[in-house]
Amino acid sequence: MPDDIDIRSSQTRMEVAYGSGDGDENMVAIVAKKEASLGTIFDQSYKPWDGELGPRWMRNYSIYRHHVYGLFTSKGHRYYHPFVRLTILVIFLASLTPIPMLFLSSLLPGQDGDILSKMWGINRFNLWGQILGYFPRNLCMWPLLTALVVGGMISDDRRNGTSAIYFSRPINRFDYTAMKFLSVSVILGFVILFSYFAYYTSAIVFRGEGWAYLIDTLPLFIGGMISGIILIITYTSIGLALSSISQSRFFAAIGFLSVIYGTKIIALLIDLQFDTSIMYILSPYDCLAHLGQFLLGLELNYSHPLAFSIVSLISFNIISMGILISRISSMEVTRE
Amino acid sequence: MSDLNKKAPSILLEGVSKWYGEVIGINDISLAIEGGVTGILGSNGAGKSTLFKLLMGRLKPSQGTIRLFGIDPWKSTAPYRRIGYVSESERMYDWMTSLDFISTLARLHGMSREEAIKRSKHVLDFVGLEDVHHKKIGKYSKGMRQRVKIAHALVHDPDLIILDEPLHGCDPIARTSIMNVVRELGSQGKTVLISSHILEEIERITEQIVILHNGKLLAIGNLHAIRDLLDQHPHRILIKCENPRDLAKLFITSGPIYGVRFPDVGQLEIQTNNLSAAHDIIPSTLVESGQKITSIENPDDNLDSLIGYLLGGINDG
Numbered sequence: 001m002p003d004d005i006d007i008r009s010s011q012t013r014m015e016v017a018y019g020s021g022d023g024d025e026n027m028v029a030i031v032a033k034k035e036a037s038l039g040t041i042f043d044q045s046y047k048p049w050d051g052e053l054g055p056r057w058m059r060n061y062s063i064y065r066h067h068v069y070g071l072f073t074s075k076g077h078r079y080y081h082p083f084v085r086l087t088i089l090v091i092f093l094a095s096l097t098p099i100p101m102l103f104l105s106s107l108l109p110g111q112d113g114d115i116l117s118k119m120w121g122i123n124r125f126n127l128w129g130q131i132l133g134y135f136p137r138n139l140c141m142w143p144l145l146t147a148l149v150v151g152g153m154i155s156d157d158r159r160n161g162t163s164a165i166y167f168s169r170p171i172n173r174f175d176y177t178a179m180k181f182l183s184v185s186v187i188l189g190f191v192i193l194f195s196y197f198a199y200y201t202s203a204i205v206f207r208g209e210g211w212a213y214l215i216d217t218l219p220l221f222i223g224g225m226i227s228g229i230i231l232i233i234t235y236t237s238i239g240l241a242l243s244s245i246s247q248s249r250f251f252a253a254i255g256f257l258s259v260i261y262g263t264k265i266i267a268l269l270i271d272l273q274f275d276t277s278i279m280y281i282l283s284p285y286d287c288l289a290h291l292g293q294f295l296l297g298l299e300l301n302y303s304h305p306l307a308f309s310i311v312s313l314i315s316f317n318i319i320s321m322g323i324l325i326s327r328i329s330s331m332e333v334t335r336e
Numbered sequence: 337m338s339d340l341n342k343k344a345p346s347i348l349l350e351g352v353s354k355w356y357g358e359v360i361g362i363n364d365i366s367l368a369i370e371g372g373v374t375g376i377l378g379s380n381g382a383g384k385s386t387l388f389k390l391l392m393g394r395l396k397p398s399q400g401t402i403r404l405f406g407i408d409p410w411k412s413t414a415p416y417r418r419i420g421y422v423s424e425s426e427r428m429y430d431w432m433t434s435l436d437f438i439s440t441l442a443r444l445h446g447m448s449r450e451e452a453i454k455r456s457k458h459v460l461d462f463v464g465l466e467d468v469h470h471k472k473i474g475k476y477s478k479g480m481r482q483r484v485k486i487a488h489a490l491v492h493d494p495d496l497i498i499l500d501e502p503l504h505g506c507d508p509i510a511r512t513s514i515m516n517v518v519r520e521l522g523s524q525g526k527t528v529l530i531s532s533h534i535l536e537e538i539e540r541i542t543e544q545i546v547i548l549h550n551g552k553l554l555a556i557g558n559l560h561a562i563r564d565l566l567d568q569h570p571h572r573i574l575i576k577c578e579n580p581r582d583l584a585k586l587f588i589t590s591g592p593i594y595g596v597r598f599p600d601v602g603q604l605e606i607q608t609n610n611l612s613a614a615h616d617i618i619p620s621t622l623v624e625s626g627q628k629i630t631s632i633e634n635p636d637d638n639l640d641s642l643i644g645y646l647l648g649g650i651n652d653g
Binding site: 048055058063066075159161164165166167168170171172334 | 395427443
């Protein structure tokens, strides 16, 4: 070995390769000129592609559609287990149950129809209940729906190794996070908000209400809609944060249900034992319910100030988004 | 795409290090690669995958700078429009057909549906999977899965292709097919970076290699040139013949041979400090012996030996 070659340091080896610094400034590496001879089994000929790669929105839309269309068909889209699809369908249909009752009330003459209409028709409490009522919606439906949709949203990518595939393409971290968030929000929104819209619209149509009624009830409707949007954002944030720290959709889903139900149960037990509602600020559902009562002008049934619930809600979202962003920006979500 | 520097090398690393806590993944590597096929060789834990993860922006370097087409991959995704990456991970969307899978990924580059399907069919044809592109990936063999991975990396016609252990676990036919694919891409002027821990695999594809060991760049350049540098180190040549002792007598008097051993019945191991000179005299000596030779092997012709010699060089130095 020549004396001037020292393979102790990497840099010296580089100089050996490039000829002691000659040509380094051109940053061109030496490439083998000879090709090894090898028998050919397949006739492989590669044709370059001369098409134009699409803009950013097309790339982002492909992430979005992959997740959302997967609910309807897994051909070329995300796979949702048939049980998950069935459960989402059942939740969606269950969320529409007031509509047949409204239809029935419009068919029944006189007092019977009025009773049904009072029970199911539009009022502050029913609009609040359509989004934020505890039973059955926030006990059996929305948390379960969120857990099923959001559980595998990022954890599945880690398990399938596809988050690394996403990031080896011109998809930046913000777009990836935003599209995941949008996909979950749209699915939840479709069930929660669509059923809310359908309920409100059918109440007006079935009873043949006029513009005056519409103008009267519209502020209440908007209050409920804002509550629904905040609920979707909060549940999506918490769910995605849990999904980003997990490699299993089961852990993320159970974790989400634990957060929603666990905090509610603890706060309820403390309320029953010590007659104080302050611990409800730990429960995302109760913070939302508290805010929703305010937005719809209902009597508040929590003894602590509304500001506490609002601050708590903002904190839930900030903490969840912080976890989600830090997991994605550090590329932890690509570790399998 | 306008922000990509056309004149910059495909890959440029300057003093790049990556630490995992107190463990060193990559240690002070400087490297520039442009065009052709380059093999990244190293034993397990040498830092190959860390290097690739750094290149793919999945890890942030602890020190130094990385540029792909002149752009920092940690900060911008722009270079990935020109890069195809095959990870070592086996996992894919098993419920999809290979055509669906690749066209789905093609759309992540912003291709229209029709364009994505057309291009996916071409790359599947290129890797020899055109007949099975309607089968679900979950039913594919290991070699077929590797070819699907290569196809998805090629779907957007990248200029730089990074392949992390693409031959790992493949049967001989799949290996040959993948090697052909890589050589074809290299011959088209694309920059291909392929990692392996098996020297013979890389040797069949390219002579341009980078050797990593314990996170450090141990050698870079033409494989034969590196071997030539090591000619003065002891090499062993194993000859299987009828009468090793008679053959040994002929070799021991030859200049470049300084020792012989008989490791097993019918085997002669000759030791030399000058491999080229030894190769010059071996054929004539064997002919002169008149013996039936069943095989000639070079047990030192593998990566571990090469690394051993390079490290030996360090120790000797």
